[in-house]
Each structure stands twice: as structure tokens, then as C-alpha cells.
Amino acid sequence: MKMKRAVCVCSGGIDSTVAATIAKQEYEIYLLHVNYGQKAWRRERDAVLKVSKFLGAKDVKFVSLSFLKELGSSALTDMAIEVPQRLDLLNDAASATTPTASKNATQIAKEETPPTWVPCRNLILLSLASAYAEVLRAHAIFTGFNAEEAASYPDNSEDFVERFNATLEFAVASFSKPPVVITPLVKLLKPQIVKLGMEVGAPLELTWSCYLGGERHCGVCESCVRRKNAFKAAGVEDPTDYER
Ligand SMILES: [Zn+2]
Known part of the structure; x- marks a missing residue:
């Protein structure tokens, strides 16, 4: 029987890599990475390529929407805005497991x-993934959306x-059944995602989280700090080479 297809939206980070690894258990996977003008896109692309090879993805597509950075306003895309250091978020193992995801979307927006x-961003990414899914007649779109990030985003x-x-x-056109967005991590915090990643054999050592596109993970941006916290709280040795 022909295997069902899934598009996996991949940033090269831990969450989307774990989600893609889970998708692989049931689907033929097609990875999608989008350059939306983010400073780290080259590093992300390299990580997605490695993850794709590791997972034996059927295909990997790199789409450039780098013109989105012309809208400005985000520290992730606008060279005039520095990515903030967030060492204030650095947790000890105990507090890192405290759920921070009870807020709903309406509360956050205020x-x-x-x-x-x-x-x-995610509306744009999912729209693009949906178009790709329609082309492939894919049944599902996997993302690494999770409760920890939903608390802020x-x-x-x-x-x-x-x-x-x-x-x-x-x-989508009437001839095709619409694909469904599946978010296997949506109730999880990052330490739980690292633990799950270890269980399902996700290649966490190949992932890239840093918002900056440097040689090494900076160790101080929000994404690096959340990565550090996650490995520490999960009790898993962190394979990452941090600048600081
Ligand atoms: Zn960083």
C-alpha cells in the first residue's frame, strides 16, 4: 500500500525535528524550510538538510520569502534591531519544568x-505548507508548535x-481532501520535547536553535536559553557548542 504523505515544516530546531521524527513513523515525509529573511537562515538550512538525510525524507524543499524582512519590526529579520540577550530566562532545573503555558491567545495579544x-509568520508558513501539501496530495502537515512558545507567541x-x-x-481545490495540520507537541514544554525526542530517536545533535547565524550557538538569545533550559531540565546531556 502506498504510504500517506506529510509535509513537515522545519526550522532546523529541536521542536520541528522531533515533530518530523514522529511524522516519519506513519508518513512519507517531505520537509519544508522557509527563509523569511531570518538572520539564522543559512544555519537553519544546513540543519534541515542534515535532519532530512538522517530521517530519510522523501524530499526537502527550501523556499525563499526573504523579502518579508523588508517589512522590518522583528529582531529576527531586521538588521537594525539587535536580538535581545535573555539570560534572565535561564532557569535552574526545577523551575524550568513549571508550566508557563496557561495563557490563551487573547490574553497574549493584549x-x-x-x-x-x-x-x-506561522500563518504564512502554514499557508505555504498547505499549498505544498495540496500539490503532493499530502494528508498532513506537521509542525513543532508547543505550549512553551504558545505562552509568548x-x-x-x-x-x-x-x-x-x-x-x-x-x-484547497474541491477535488482534494484538505490536509490537516498536526501538532504532536502542542501540549508540551521544551524539556518534555527533549525527552520525547530521545525516546523517538530524533537527531537533536543535528539541530540549530540560535536566532543569530553565527559559527556557534550564541548561548544568550531567547532560543539558546530555552534550549539550555530544556536539556538541563530533561536531564539530557546538551550536545550544543555554545559561544557563552
Ligand atoms: Zn542564540
Whole structure:
């Protein structure tokens, strides 16, 4: 029997790599990486290529939407805005496991926008992944959305995915059954994702998390700090080479 297909939206980071590894258990996987003008896109692309080889993906597609950086406003894409150091988020193992994901999307929207927010990024990524899925007649789209990031970024939340899936029914041609966005990590925090990644054999050592595109992980940006916290709280040895 022909295996069902899934598009996996991959950033090269831990979350999307674990999600793709889970997808691989049931689907023929097609990885999609998008350059939305982020400073780290080359590093991310290299990581996605390695992960793709490791997982034996059927194909890997790199799409450039780098013009999105012209909109400015995000520290991830705008060279005029420095990526903030977030050592204040560095946890000891105990506090890192405290759930921080109880806020819903409405509550988040009322708070101040973090400098690392990329306007409508996940809406754009999922739209593109949906188009790719339609071309492939894929049944599913996997993402690494998770509860830890949903606490700061509403486009990682279950509410968002539910509404996106409802929209998708009207967004594809009538001849094809709409693909479904599947988020296996949506209730998990990063330490739980690292643990799950170890269980399913995800190649965490090949992943790239840093918002900067340097030679090594900077060790101080929000994404690096969350990565450090996750390995520490999971009790898993961190394979990452950090600058600091
Ligand atoms: Zn970093």
C-alpha cells in the first residue's frame, strides 16, 4: 500500500525535528524550510538538510520569502534591531519544568509584542505548507508548535491551529481532501520535547536553535536559553557548542 504523505515544516530546531521524527513513523515525509529573511537562515538550512538525510525524507524543499524582512519590526529579520540577550530566562532545573503555558491567545495579544515576534509568520508558513501539501496530495502537515512558545507567541497555540484547519477546508481545490495540520507537541514544554525526542530517536545533535547565524550557538538569545533550559531540565546531556 502506498504510504500517506506529510509535509513537515522545519526550522532546523529541536521542536520541528522531533515533530518530523514522529511524522516519519506513519508518513512519507517531505520537509519544508522557509527563509523569511531570518538572520539564522543559512544555519537553519544546513540543519534541515542534515535532519532530512538522517530521517530519510522523501524530499526537502527550501523556499525563499526573504523579502518579508523588508517589512522590518522583528529582531529576527531586521538588521537594525539587535536580538535581545535573555539570560534572565535561564532557569535552574526545577523551575524550568513549571508550566508557563496557561495563557490563551487573547490574553497574549493584549500584552506587549516581544521584539522576536515575526508578524504573522506561522500563518504564512502554514499557508505555504498547505499549498505544498495540496500539490503532493499530502494528508498532513506537521509542525513543532508547543505550549512553551504558545505562552509568548499566539501563532503556536491550539486555538490558532484549530482555526487554521477550519480555514483550510475552504483554501484547497474541491477535488482534494484538505490536509490537516498536526501538532504532536502542542501540549508540551521544551524539556518534555527533549525527552520525547530521545525516546523517538530524533537527531537533536543535528539541530540549530540560535536566532543569530553565527559559527556557534550564541548561548544568550531567547532560543539558546530555552534550549539550555530544556536539556538541563530533561536531564539530557546538551550536545550544543555554545559561544557563552
Ligand atoms: Zn542564540
